[in-house]
Amino acid sequence: MKKAIAILLLVLVVFVVGRTTTLAENKVNTGEIKIWFQSANSTFTTLNVVDSTTGVQYIVVSGGCDSWGNRSIAICPRYNSNGTFYTGK
Secondary structure: OHHHHHHHHHHHHHHHHHHHHHHHHHHHHOOOEEEEEEEEOOOOEEEEEEEOOOOOEEEEEEEEEOOOOOEEEEEEEOEOOOOOEOOOO
16 A cells, blocks of 8 residues: 555656646747856856846856755846846847
């Protein structure tokens, strides 16, 4: 009985994770956001992200792993000099 429950839970987890991944991939592929590589060095990678609906641009910086294997990431909208969101216009 325990083996059957474990298998059922495993199937459920695989289904949920697979469904979530598919939804995320579909959202990116519909053109709602645009992502492009900006720069990288040995530890950090920088990306530019644009929300096609609002036009707001974001800077995404991801860092290397710490001693526990955790990666760090920072997301910040770009601003104009007057404090409004930068939309590239």
